[in-house]
Amino acid sequence: MNSFSFKVLTGAICSCALVMVPLTLEAQTPSAVEAAEYEPNSDRWLVSNGNSILVTDDLGATWSVFGTGGATHGMEVLGSTLFAIQNNVIRAYDVVSGELLGSLSPNGATFLNGMGSESNVDGDILVVSDFSAGRLLKVDVSDPANMTYSTLVANTGTTPNGVTLVNGQAYVVNWGGNSDILKVDVQTGAVETVVNGSGLGNCDGIDYVDGTFVVSSWTPQRITLFTPDPVDGSWVGSALVQGSPLSNPADLSINTTGDTYAVACSGNNTVYFGTLMDLSPVVDSPSSPDIQIQWNDSGVMTQQDMPGTWTVRGFDLSGRLLGSKSWFEPPGSSVATWEQLGAWSRHSNFLEFSLEGIDGRGVWRQTLKTAH
DSSP states (O other), rough: OOOOEEEEEOOOOOOOOOOOOOOOOSSOOOOOOOOOEEETTTTTEEEEEETTTESSTTTTSSEETTTOOOOOOOOEETEHHHEEEEEEEEEEEEEOEEEEEEOOTHHHHTEEEEEEEEEETTTEEEEEEETTTTTTEEEOOOGGGEEEEEEEOOOOOSOOEEEEETTEEEEEEEETOOOOEOOOOTTOEEEEEESSSSSSSEEEEEEEEETTEEEEEEEETEEEEEOOOTTTEEEEEEEESSSOOOOOSSEEEEOOTSEEEEETTTTEEEEEEEEEOOOOOOSSSSSSSSEEEEEEEEEEEEEEOOOEEEEEEEEOOOOEEEEEEEEEEEEEEEEEEEHHHHHGGOOOOOOEEEESSSSSEEEEEEEEOOOO
């Protein structure tokens, strides 16, 4: 199990468009909020609103009703489909029309709460937490009209809440004092504790961007960044926002560019929009004298003059994230085979490469189109 250390930062860290869903003309005010979700097809945000869903394209300045759909807890957008939990029923909606595409009512569900999602060559997958039962469900949503599920973990030994999926692994935050963060293999259901005692109580939401986890907690009222230590790989927590304006921050979501997040604050029925760490300077050339990328039929060769974390993300033509892989490298050259990256890398139309250097060296990033 990895060790954990904590520090508090001083100061704030700073696709094509589709037809919009028909919205009501009346201005709306969020109430009974639990989950926020970014919708990349039209660059907007959704929030669960009691038994309805609200949408904003101006960071919460105005809200309108999303179709006739409803959500009481977790939401996830995969491609052009929104999946939402409504009173222990998982519903699928078309993000363009708002049309209900399908529903799934898992047997024995006691309190379906958080969910994470991932697309790969095998299909579209949700991992859903059953808070009261302490179990995790794996839901195949490749066909939203005919969703199927299985039990991924019958008993986590915790009270699982928020979930996010990264490279075939589900990362789960938990309710309770000094709660752990778990990693669960989506294929096997094997459970590992990656943060043994987070120092946080009642963790609610989790999302992932560029090698970093963003976690919401109620005790204290905080948004926390967890980043891997470059020496031993242990996860280090840093307070991003603490106290007001947060009030019982619940599920959260990060946008596609990774610079903005939203968290539903169930204590005061607001949605807090925050910024993540500035990733500049960004180099717009696919190669430089110090950083280079080359690929062939075998895989990808990288070379850099500084230690840092490489992240590769693959997207299809619609901008849907198919998969990602991150790893730490010392200065020099390295090779990652297509098999090591994952099957998604072979099927991506765009590959985004980024290198995040340590010691404040910034981030180098470039997105390249593949040959197919």
